[in-house]
Each structure stands twice: as structure tokens, then as C-alpha cells.
Amino acid sequence: MGPASDSYIIQAMRFATKALRVGQEPDATFRAVVPPLYQSTTFAWASLDDIPKIDYTRCQNPNRQMLEEVIASLEGGAGCTLTSSGMAAIAACFSLLKQGDHLLMATDIYGGTFRMVEQYLPQQGISHSVFDAHRPETIAAAVTPASRMLIFETPANPTLRVCDIAAVVAEAKRHGLIVVFDNTFASPALQNPIALGVDLVVHSTTKYISGHSDVLGGCVVSANDELAHTIYEWNKAYGATPSPFDCWLSLRGLRTLSVRMERHCANAQRVAEALLVHPAVRSVSYPGLPSHPDHEVAKRQMNGGFGGMLAVEFHDEATARRVAEGTQVFLLAESLGGVESLIAYPPLMSHATMTEAQRVERGILPTMLRLSVGIEDADDLIEDLLRAIGG
Numbered sequence: 001m002g003p004a005s006d007s008y009i010i011q012a013m014r015f016a017t018k019a020l021r022v023g024q025e026p027d028a029t030f031r032a033v034v035p036p037l038y039q040s041t042t043f044a045w046a047s048l049d050d051i052p053k054i055d056y057t058r059c060q061n062p063n064r065q066m067l068e069e070v071i072a073s074l075e076g077g078a079g080c081t082l083t084s085s086g087m088a089a090i091a092a093c094f095s096l097l098k099q100g101d102h103l104l105m106a107t108d109i110y111g112g113t114f115r116m117v118e119q120y121l122p123q124q125g126i127s128h129s130v131f132d133a134h135r136p137e138t139i140a141a142a143v144t145p146a147s148r149m150l151i152f153e154t155p156a157n158p159t160l161r162v163c164d165i166a167a168v169v170a171e172a173k174r175h176g177l178i179v180v181f182d183n184t185f186a187s188p189a190l191q192n193p194i195a196l197g198v199d200l201v202v203h204s205t206t207k208y209i210s211g212h213s214d215v216l217g218g219c220v221v222s223a224n225d226e227l228a229h230t231i232y233e234w235n236k237a238y239g240a241t242p243s244p245f246d247c248w249l250s251l252r253g254l255r256t257l258s259v260r261m262e263r264h265c266a267n268a269q270r271v272a273e274a275l276l277v278h279p280a281v282r283s284v285s286y287p288g289l290p291s292h293p294d295h296e297v298a299k300r301q302m303n304g305g306f307g308g309m310l311a312v313e314f315h316d317e318a319t320a321r322r323v324a325e326g327t328q329v330f331l332l333a334e335s336l337g338g339v340e341s342l343i344a345y346p347p348l349m350s351h352a353t354m355t356e357a358q359r360v361e362r363g364i365l366p367t368m369l370r371l372s373v374g375i376e377d378a379d380d381l382i383e384d385l386l387r388a389i390g391g
Contacts, residue, residue: 015188041056068219077201077221081232085204097124099126101148102148105117106153107133137171139172148178149179157185158311160185166196178200184208187337212249213338265306272286274385274386282314282367285311286311287302311370311371330343341374343369346359347365
């Protein structure tokens with residue numbers, strides 16, 4: 001079968017098959033089904049006239065190259081650059097900005113992104129303003145003559161609000177902005193923003209892509225070759241690259257992403273429905289609930305499920321703290337997207353950098369908990385939460 005036929009087969013593959021087959025042919029030496037680990041930092045040249053495609057692991061490595069090829073295929077991008085963390089991926093995108101440029105940041109954004117934009121970009125002479133991604137028309141008021149880039153996410157961390165990606169992109173493009181989108185909460189299994197016009201998609205691969213809470217990483221998927229090359233060269237120069245073993249672990253996790261997300265979504269739906277009717281609960285924010293204000297938007301742009309994340313707000317802070325500290329199956333910990341269920345308190349964890357006033361303005365209240373629903377038995381998860389709530 002020739003290269004053209006191989007390319008056609010890859011394009012025709014569905015998501016779950018791509019995750020297991022793209023770039024993962026048995027190795028040439030022993031025909032190993034599981035890709036081998038290339039732990040070497042350097043690779044021998046045959047001669048000075050025959051420069052190898054891979055010669056030094058900071059620049060590229062077979063394990064990294066393989067994972068990048070798979071993620072780019074799953075996101076529908078022209079290329080993918082792996083980074084050492086999700087924040088390194090955000091930094092890689094911001095590397096396109098120069099002194100005097102202006103950035104638009106969504107009000108609903110991950111706390112780490114907020115910290116980088118608020119505290120560190122100004123040191124580089126880069127200014128910013130905020131806009132409401134649920135009202136794309138607010139972009140026009142935030143744009144300046146120096147505006148060059150816009151960054152947003154959905155479902156939002158930690159409120160789980162959902163905005164219309166295509167509508168935000170259309171307005172951003174009207175002003176000539178590079179559009180950066182954080183797809184960590186949904187994963188490429190549920191959402192493909194490049195198909196909706198996004199230029200750069202970032203992931204904390206630590207989360208759903210790797211899926212086992214045992215490896216740190218990030219990636220940037222570019223919509224075109226020019227952006228892909230620029231991001232790759234920045235990452236190579238700054239050395240924010242993952243180790244071969246980290247790439248190997250992430251690929252191992254990615255191979256089961258499709259089936260894991262099915263279970264995450266099913267469990268989260270059941271947990272959300274159970275909490276919604278509890279008298280101690282003021283509200284549950286989960287895009288799969290018909291009561292969610294953005295349910296119809298989520299149905300339109302998410303594929304096959306609504307994710308494993310939800311936010312629950314209690315009537316008082318004491319109950320929220322009691323539940324956070326009282327579960328036995330859910331673990332009180334930062335991060336998300338692993339096979340185990342985690343419970344987080346955003347004011348002290350993901351969004352601790354914000355002031356209380358900034359959090360309240362964004363709906364991140366001291367009565368809120370963020371749940372990353374894992375793949376355990378749903379009945380055990382529900383019983384665990386109800387036991388911790390009490391009453």
C-alpha cells in the first residue's frame with residue numbers, strides 16, 4: 001500500500017482508531033506493538049553530509065514526534081508542539097506577542113493564565129484588557145490599535161459556563177486577532193476548536209490527554225504550517241520540552257482517551273443530576289443539564305458528551321468546606337482529568353491568585369466546589385458526596 005493510500009486511510013479513521021494507530025506502526029527492528037521508549041538525549045549522525053531528522057532530544061525525539069503527530073491528527077491541526085506543562089504551552093502562544101502589543105483575555109479563564117497575563121506580560125511591555133466570551137460584541141470595546149491576540153476557554157474553569165466558540169472567533173477575526181483557545185476541559189475527544197476557526201489550541205496534557213495523574217505536560221496545536229513552525233522554533237530555543245518518558249506515558253494515556261471520556265461524561269451526568277435535587281445545594285453547573293444556561297450551545301459544539309467537570313455551589317461556605325474535607329472516594333486535590341475523582345476548592349487552589357473581589361465578580365464564590373469526576377462506579381461517587389453533605 002503506497003503513501004497516498006496510507007494517507008487516505010488515516011483521514012478516514014474515526015477518533016478512537018486514530019488515537020491508537022496514527023504514527024504508531026510497529027517498530028522496524030522487533031515489530032513491537034507498543035512504541036519503544038527512546039530515552040537517548042542524542043542521536044548519531046551517519047556523516048556530516050547526512051544530517052539526521054532527529055539529532056538531539058531538546059529539539060526532537062521519536063517519542064515526542066509520535067505524540068505530536070497523534071494530537072495534531074485528533075485536533076485537526078497542521079502541527080502540534082509538545083511543551084513541558086500546560087502553562088508552557090500558554091507561554092509559547094504568548095511568545096507571538098512583542099513589546100507594545102495588546103492581548104484580549106476572557107473574564108472566565110484559568111487562574112494560571114490570569115496570573116501570567118496580569119503579572120508577567122506587563123513586564124514585557126504587553127498590555128491587556130478583558131472581554132466577556134458569552135457576549136462576543138464586547139470584543140469591539142476591548143480592542144485597541146495594538147491588539148494582536150485573543151485567548152479564551154470553554155467550558156470555563158471553574159464555573160463550567162459555555163460560550164459560542166464560532167461566534168467569538170468570527171468577531172475576533174473581524175479585528176484581525178490571532179485566536180488562542182484552551183481546550184483542556186473538553187479534550188479533543190469532545191471538542192475540536194480548529195474546525196470552528198481557532199488558530200492555536202492549547203492543552204494541559206497533564207489532564208485528560210494523559211489521564212492518569214502521573215505526568216506533567218502541555219501542547220500547542222496550530223491551524224497552519226506557519227504558526228506550527230514558529231511555535232516549534234520558540235519551544236526549541238527556550239527548551240520548554242518534555243522528556244521522552246513523559247511523552248511515552250502521555251501516549252499510553254491518550255490511547256484510551258475515547259473510552260475514558262465516555263465514562264467521565266456518563267459519571268459526571270449522574271453526579272450532577274444527583275446533586276441538583278439535594279436541598280443543601282444551591283446550584284449545579286454542568287453543561288449536560290438542561291437547566292444549564294448554555295446547554296443548547298454545548299449540545300451544538302461538543303461531540304458525544306459534556307465532559308467530566310462540574311461546579312457545585314452550596315448555600316453556605318461551611319457546607320462547602322465540610323464536603324471538600326469529608327469525602328472518601330473523591331480526593332481533595334488540585335488538577336483534574338485523571339481516572340480518579342478529585343474535589344477542589346477554587347478560592348484556595350486554581351484561582352487563588354485572584355483577589356476575592358475578582359473571584360466574586362466572575363462567580364467563583366467561597367461556597368463553590370469544583371469536581372473532576374473520574375471513572376469509578378457512579379453509585380460510589382454519589383454515595384460519597386451525599387454522605388459528606390449529610391443531613
